[in-house]
Amino acid sequence: MKRAEELAGHLAYFSELGVAGVSRDRAWRVRPADAYAEAAAKPSPAGDPEPAPARTPAPAVAGQPLEISMFDQVAVPEAATAADRLRLIREELGDCTRCGLHAGRKTLVYGVGSPDAQLMFVGEAPGRDEDLQGIPFVGRAGQLLTRIIESIDLRREDVYIANVIKCRPPGNRNPTPEEVRTCEPFLFAQVDAIRPRVIVALGTFAARTLLRTDDPISRLRGRVFDYRGAQLVPTFHPAFLLRSPDRKRDVWEDMKKIRAMLRAG
Numbered sequence: 001m002k003r004a005e006e007l008a009g010h011l012a013y014f015s016e017l018g019v020a021g022v023s024r025d026r027a028w029r030v031r032p033a034d035a036y037a038e039a040a041a042k043p044s045p046a047g048d049p050e051p052a053p054a055r056t057p058a059p060a061v062a063g064q065p066l067e068i069s070m071f072d073q074v075a076v077p078e079a080a081t082a083a084d085r086l087r088l089i090r091e092e093l094g095d096c097t098r099c100g101l102h103a104g105r106k107t108l109v110y111g112v113g114s115p116d117a118q119l120m121f122v123g124e125a126p127g128r129d130e131d132l133q134g135i136p137f138v139g140r141a142g143q144l145l146t147r148i149i150e151s152i153d154l155r156r157e158d159v160y161i162a163n164v165i166k167c168r169p170p171g172n173r174n175p176t177p178e179e180v181r182t183c184e185p186f187l188f189a190q191v192d193a194i195r196p197r198v199i200v201a202l203g204t205f206a207a208r209t210l211l212r213t214d215d216p217i218s219r220l221r222g223r224v225f226d227y228r229g230a231q232l233v234p235t236f237h238p239a240f241l242l243r244s245p246d247r248k249r250d251v252w253e254d255m256k257k258i259r260a261m262l263r264a265g
Contacts, residue, residue: 082116109162119258204216236250
């Protein structure tokens with residue numbers, strides 16, 4: 001009876017957020033209790049040894065029980081095109097006031113690019129330039145991301161770019177665990193709408209959100225994960241590369257791997 005009451009409480013809470021439906025994907029039901037809190041409290045290390053490349057299922061956290069805690073955010077017709085699905089998700093998001101970040105934002109930053117993209121990039125949250133323009137990755141880090149995309153013979157218009165968080169955190173601070181939990185269902189809906197072949201998780205927050213792990217990006221990059229019908233490649237965030245240009249070679253190696261995946265057909 002207690003579990004039934006807890007589930008009813010979950011459903012009622014997410015119903016207030018406009019959630020419709022339940023995801024049966026077990027990988028989405030694992031949430032390390034302290035992963036995001038730990039990430040918000042300290043920066044990810046840059047000097048950890050890199051593991052050998054491997055293709056790995058999205059990890060679960062040892063010792064953490066499975067619970068129904070993640071729901072599909074937006075119900076859309078299966079026959080809808082990717083563009084229609086993205087539009088419906090954006091309409092559901094609306095002038096979002098689901099967390100406190102809305103109070104300080106100038107513009108909600110949804111996502112940009114091709115609805116039919118085979119390659120999708122996921123970052124952390126908008127910065128000052130993104131908040132002003134309503135477009136993800138348009139500042140210095142965004143300019144670097146554009147060059148990274150062009151390095152594998154693609155254009156920004158050919159890919160899709162989004163963030164875990166749709167509103168700028170004050171002072172570009174790390175998102176809180178609650179902000180991530182509130183906003184991430186819309187990212188998951190975007191992923192399902194586009195159905196890319198390859199997803200690039202840019203930095204620790206994106207990788208932890210998608211993979212449900214508390215590992216830092218320095219331990220995750222170099223590996224390939226099976227993720228909701230796509231291959232997920234974690235790599236360093238462009239903003240980190242601006243501070244640590246010596247790690248650009250690592251990202252170039254990741255991008256060459258991604259180019260080979262896309263060309264494999």
